[in-house]
Amino acid sequence: MSKLKLRYRDEIIQALNKAQGPIALKVLMKELFPKEEIPKxxxxxxxxxxxxxxxxxxxxxxxxxxxxxxxxxxxxxxxxEREHDFEERELRMADRELQDMKRD
Structure with missing residues (x-):
């Protein structure tokens, strides 16, 4: 039995994370691939x-x-929640650095 390689795991989880609620398989496929590749x-x-x-x-x-x-x-x-807070803190620090650069 061959191992299943999770090639698209991150993309699937990212697409589901962006969706507000449950997402249909067809919509998920359209988000991940161009129209020509969906059947394959x-x-x-x-x-x-x-x-x-x-x-x-x-x-x-x-x-x-x-x-x-x-x-x-x-x-x-x-x-x-901690990861989210850390990301927000990083964004705020980056914004402050940009504002400081603009002032100089």
Missing amino acids: MERLIVKELRFLVKLKEIEKGSGNMYRLRPPKNSRIRVRK
């Missing part, structure tokens, strides 16, 4: 989605709707 890549993406559901990173709803799985553990939730 659909089987591979469905396999990866099944595997990500098995790993409990995403959830499959009714009618081929997928969404990110919300964190169940409070430790994971706190870690995500």
